[in-house]
Amino acid sequence: MNRNVRIELSTSQEDWKVVRECYVQSFHRYPLYKYMIPDDNKRNAFLRAYLDANYDVTVGSGEGILLVMRICENENNNSNSRIGGGVVFVPPSRDGHGWAITDDEPYWEAYEKHGLAKISAEGFERVKRYEAWENNNICRKLSGSRIPMWNGLFCAMLPEHTSRGLGSSLYKEAIKIMAEYWLKKSIQQKKETQDTGNGFFSRLFSGNGSNYLHYFTLLNHRKLPTAQAVSIKSAEPERCTKSPQNKSTLHKSMKEMMGNPTAPVVIAISHSEKAAHFHEANGFHPITRLPYFDPVEETPPFYTHVLVLDPFRTGKVNICKEALATSKPAKIPN
Numbered sequence: 001m002n003r004n005v006r007i008e009l010s011t012s013q014e015d016w017k018v019v020r021e022c023y024v025q026s027f028h029r030y031p032l033y034k035y036m037i038p039d040d041n042k043r044n045a046f047l048r049a050y051l052d053a054n055y056d057v058t059v060g061s062g063e064g065i066l067l068v069m070r071i072c073e074n075e076n077n078n079s080n081s082r083i084g085g086g087v088v089f090v091p092p093s094r095d096g097h098g099w100a101i102t103d104d105e106p107y108w109e110a111y112e113k114h115g116l117a118k119i120s121a122e123g124f125e126r127v128k129r130y131e132a133w134e135n136n137n138i139c140r141k142l143s144g145s146r147i148p149m150w151n152g153l154f155c156a157m158l159p160e161h162t163s164r165g166l167g168s169s170l171y172k173e174a175i176k177i178m179a180e181y182w183l184k185k186s187i188q189q190k191k192e193t194q195d196t197g198n199g200f201f202s203r204l205f206s207g208n209g210s211n212y213l214h215y216f217t218l219l220n221h222r223k224l225p226t227a228q229a230v231s232i233k234s235a236e237p238e239r240c241t242k243s244p245q246n247k248s249t250l251h252k253s254m255k256e257m258m259g260n261p262t263a264p265v266v267i268a269i270s271h272s273e274k275a276a277h278f279h280e281a282n283g284f285h286p287i288t289r290l291p292y293f294d295p296v297e298e299t300p301p302f303y304t305h306v307l308v309l310d311p312f313r314t315g316k317v318n319i320c321k322e323a324l325a326t327s328k329p330a331k332i333p334n
Contacts (some may be wrong), residue, residue, distance in 0.1 A: 005074045005166060007173040015068050019086035020051050026156035031302040032271040037123040046119045053110035058153060062088045063100045065181060067174045069157060083159025087174040089150050091182065092264045099151040104135055121302030133292060138269065138306055145323035147316050148177060148264040171282050179311055263312035269304060276305040284309045287321040
């Protein structure tokens with residue numbers, strides 16, 4: 001990755017505001033958001049409110065993580081940097097079926113709180129119709145597969161940085177930090193439950209496999225970046241302690257998770273051919289492409305692409321594909 005660019009986990013509201021503006025610029029012509037808010041003059045304001053609502057439900061509630069891309073003006077002075085993009089990930093649900101917060105209600109409540117309807121009542125209704133359709137035809141079916149999943153909710157950078165290879169570097173580094181974050185949190189939760197032997201995370205480390213670190217090094221021929229703190233609710237993210245003991249424990253856990261069926265896959269839902277091709281170029285497998293027809297208004301249809309990345313080599317890509325091929329929405333397991 002470019003020496004002048006680094007990716008790190010952030011809990012800062014100020015960082016989020018900058019990343020949000022990167023999203024607003026990048027998403028202005030995105031098919032989903034053009035459908036939601038056809039009026040160019042209202043789209044940016046609507047997008048800000050929509051993104052803030054999603055942030056509150058995910059990262060703000062502790063059910064998501066924000067990774068920011070910092071561009072250093074001088075490689076010898078990391079303190080002089082600016083944010084050029086970022087990624088929001090939603091972690092696996094606590095029961096291990098799909099990702100956290102797939103219900104519509106928390107999002108709709110946040111949309112009302114952030115005044116989407118005041119900006120555009122028509123846009124707010126379109127958001128609700130589309131997201132109900134997505135939940136019914138994608139989210140619930142994937143949850144029914146009983147596979148733990150991360151959801152790459154948003155990923156973008158400022159348009160001025162595109163077509164320079166930074167997007168691929170950003171996403172690959174973000175995936176690595178996300179995986180390391182998840183493993184650290186899993187180890188922490190395993191320790192908390194090892195006395196009782198109950199819970200999902202007490203069963204996470206039963207498998208064997210090849211070297212996880214080697215796999216992610218192959219992604220871009222670089223070392224793993226320094227991981228950030230496990231807790232995302234602290235005021236500022238702490239640096240991961242790279243003591244020999246911690247490093248050894250993480251290395252062992254990474255090896256054990258390779259090929260382990262309880263390890264998560266990563267889901268990306270995209271609404272443009274260009275974005276879908278970007279994900280494919282970065283290791284994602286396309287598993288379906290569904291047309292969305294507005295059931296109320298006669299708007300031009302657009303396609304929703306669903307893609308899967310299997311960083312731990314669980315072999316679950318085909319199961320995800322089969323789950324979406326069912327004719328009826330899958331029931332979420334109890």
